[in-house]
Amino acid sequence: MREIRYREALREAMFEEMERDESVFLMGEEVGHYQGAYKVSEGLLEKYGERRVIDTPIAEAGFAGVGIGAAMVGLRPIIEFMTWNFSFVAFDQIISNAAKVHQMSAGKIQVPIVFRGPNGAAKQVASQHSHSVAPFYTHIPGLHVIQPSTPRDAKGLLKSAIRSNNPVIFLEGETLYGVKGEVPDEGVDELIPIGESRLARAGADCTIVTWGRPYYTVLAAAEKLAAEGIECEVIDPRTLRPLDTELMVQSVKKTNRCVVVHEHWPYGGPGAEIVDRLQREAFDHLDAPLERVTGLDVSMPYASNLEDKVLPTEERVIDAVKRVSYAK
Amino acid sequence: MMVIRRFEEEAARNYAKGKIGGFLHLYIGQEAIAVAAAEVLEDRDYIFQTYRDHGIALARGMAANVAMAELFGKDTGCSRGFGGSMHLFDVERGFLGGWAIVGGHLALAAGTAFKSKYAGEDRVTICFFGEGSTNIGGFHEAMSLAGLWKLPVVFVCENNQYAMGTPLERTSPLKDLSIKAKGYGMPGDRFEGHDVAVVQERLAKAVDRARSGGGPTFVEIQTYRFRGHSMSDPAKYRSRTELEQRKQQDPIVVVREKLMGLGIDENSLDDIDIEVDEEIDAAVRFADESAPALEDVMMSTVLAREDGA
Numbered sequence: 001m002r003e004i005r006y007r008e009a010l011r012e013a014m015f016e017e018m019e020r021d022e023s024v025f026l027m028g029e030e031v032g033h034y035q036g037a038y039k040v041s042e043g044l045l046e047k048y049g050e051r052r053v054i055d056t057p058i059a060e061a062g063f064a065g066v067g068i069g070a071a072m073v074g075l076r077p078i079i080e081f082m083t084w085n086f087s088f089v090a091f092d093q094i095i096s097n098a099a100k101v102h103q104m105s106a107g108k109i110q111v112p113i114v115f116r117g118p119n120g121a122a123k124q125v126a127s128q129h130s131h132s133v134a135p136f137y138t139h140i141p142g143l144h145v146i147q148p149s150t151p152r153d154a155k156g157l158l159k160s161a162i163r164s165n166n167p168v169i170f171l172e173g174e175t176l177y178g179v180k181g182e183v184p185d186e187g188v189d190e191l192i193p194i195g196e197s198r199l200a201r202a203g204a205d206c207t208i209v210t211w212g213r214p215y216y217t218v219l220a221a222a223e224k225l226a227a228e229g230i231e232c233e234v235i236d237p238r239t240l241r242p243l244d245t246e247l248m249v250q251s252v253k254k255t256n257r258c259v260v261v262h263e264h265w266p267y268g269g270p271g272a273e274i275v276d277r278l279q280r281e282a283f284d285h286l287d288a289p290l291e292r293v294t295g296l297d298v299s300m301p302y303a304s305n306l307e308d309k310v311l312p313t314e315e316r317v318i319d320a321v322k323r324v325s326y327a328k
Numbered sequence: 329m330m331v332i333r334r335f336e337e338e339a340a341r342n343y344a345k346g347k348i349g350g351f352l353h354l355y356i357g358q359e360a361i362a363v364a365a366a367e368v369l370e371d372r373d374y375i376f377q378t379y380r381d382h383g384i385a386l387a388r389g390m391a392a393n394v395a396m397a398e399l400f401g402k403d404t405g406c407s408r409g410f411g412g413s414m415h416l417f418d419v420e421r422g423f424l425g426g427w428a429i430v431g432g433h434l435a436l437a438a439g440t441a442f443k444s445k446y447a448g449e450d451r452v453t454i455c456f457f458g459e460g461s462t463n464i465g466g467f468h469e470a471m472s473l474a475g476l477w478k479l480p481v482v483f484v485c486e487n488n489q490y491a492m493g494t495p496l497e498r499t500s501p502l503k504d505l506s507i508k509a510k511g512y513g514m515p516g517d518r519f520e521g522h523d524v525a526v527v528q529e530r531l532a533k534a535v536d537r538a539r540s541g542g543g544p545t546f547v548e549i550q551t552y553r554f555r556g557h558s559m560s561d562p563a564k565y566r567s568r569t570e571l572e573q574r575k576q577q578d579p580i581v582v583v584r585e586k587l588m589g590l591g592i593d594e595n596s597l598d599d600i601d602i603e604v605d606e607e608i609d610a611a612v613r614f615a616d617e618s619a620p621a622l623e624d625v626m627m628s629t630v631l632a633r634e635d636g637a
């Protein structure tokens with residue numbers, strides 16, 4: 001094991017998969033000569049040239065569609081959205097085309113494509129640049145949706161996503177690119193399976209399910225709660241569609257309570273889906289209502305003090321855990 | 329052309345009988361374009377079309393019974409009942425679909441052309457759409473990228489004069505749509521689509537250009553549909569006189585007269601008609617008698633298998 005940043009983990013995944021498979025290419029705005037708006041693709045152009053690292057005009061619907069078309073006839077495109085906020089102008093391509101053509105053609109056409117880029121709020125980029133988009137894409141049959149929290153998961157899941165025969169929505173954390181974490185040594189070809197949850201912290205008192213940026217908020221909150229004698233078990237689903245609830249159900253059977261913490265808005269989405277499944281699959285084991293700590297149900301304000309309130313905080317996580325634990 | 333015409337007439341009849349559901353957009357009046365395109369293209373080439381897709385599917389060689397079964401929503405249909413009229417696919421023949429979001433498939437066509445260039449393959453993509461598509465963003469972005477990257481694709485605008493019920497003069501400031509090509513750095517062409525030989529000759533130029541590395545072409549073919557936009561459209565926005573005038577240039581009448589002018593015996597043309605009638609009648613019987621679409625296929629085709637099987 002060695003420690004690298006989330007950004008570098010993603011870059012390594014792309015290097016390794018492009019090296020392994022000639023049909024993999026990267027396309028997006030500023031991915032080549034500029035070295036990536038967030039420097040995730042740094043060095044790829046120098047290694048693989050303009051044929052496989054392709055700068056595009058500002059035309060998300062166009063290049064998303066080009067990627068889908070290319071995937072339909074055998075290539076494995078990685079389409080980078082500079083941020084997922086810009087995917088909305090390519091929504092029709094992803095929903096009506098990428099997600100639908102496999103079934104519409106009775107399984108004759110596959111779309112092995114990865115759409116990736118930074119997702120969620122950064123810092124004071126306001127309403128139009130702070131979307132946490134998982135609820136939009138997890139709604140659609142025909143898509144995989146992955147949102148890795150750690151460098152290791154980012155690398156192993158991106159490699160699996162690139163090798164998948166299906167369209168994958170790969171949501172990176174805009175504020176996580178600089179986060180360091182352990183990943184296997186160079187030369188270890190670790191593929192993390194799509195659709196498997198991971199136990200991030202063991203504990204007997206309260207289950208917390210979380211992913212993405214709040215993952216770190218939750219881990220910090222769990223340490224504070226431990227100091228007060230409440231041991232939280234933290235589970236990261238990593239993939240939001242298909243959703244693996246097995247670990248969560250097992251954990252809730254042990255702790256008898258659960259808090260789900262996510263950045264996206266409270267209305268619907270994977271957070272609500274998890275709560276729905278847990279209340280059905282572990283109903284007899286629950287000692288308290290399932291709680292959620294979410295991004296507040298507002299458009300993201302620019303002002304820093306308000307932005308801090310909108311995103312899930314340690315304080316809100318601690319309060320929720322105490323509520324379901326009937327602790328003061 | 330007769331196969332397409334008779335297929336469409338029978339489809340309309342069976343729609344009225346309730347055997348075909350959903351939306352049904354007929355190609356009657358535009359047949360010369362699909363037939364000419366199929367003549368020009370090689371087997372390895374790719375084709376995209378809108379939801380008005382029966383014509384090109386049949387011209388490309390899809391069996392009428394397989395196409396009709398799809399319209400009937402049957403397991404024997406080309407998309408096993410999952411696509412219907414608007415989503416015919418014949419992957420083996422390079423026909424990559426009927427697509428039903430206006431303008432949404434143009435970028436896909438640029439994508440298959442991108443693959444040809446990426447892999448150094450000698451395959452041209454041809455992409456059909458209506459004049460209504462030329463106003464939507466999908467058209468602009470696909471044309472931009474294809475022009476920029478000099479992709480081997482031919483964009484064919486089948487200008488049938490009406491975007492659903494709205495005539496061209498109320499949807500575009502241009503009368504000549506082919507001048508749009510210039511804005512995307514590609515050549516444009518414009519001609520009438522009722523004479524199959526003319527369409528073939530002109531499309532061949534654009535396809536040859538794409539094949540020889542000359543990049544994309546935007547072609548506007550002026551045509552006319554004799555039926556409404558779909559089966560639910562009585563086409564009250566146009567006059568009977570206009571329709572009758574246009575029918576003077578029915579591509580089937582035009583080709584028939586031309587063939588007779590070349591000395592082809594009328595009886596042998598009638599024999600073709602009889603043969604086609606039988607083929608289409610058999611297709612309807614086949615579709616009617618086929619088993620319905622299957623639930624297990626539905627559940628197993630949401631996602632592709634990851635083991636490649």
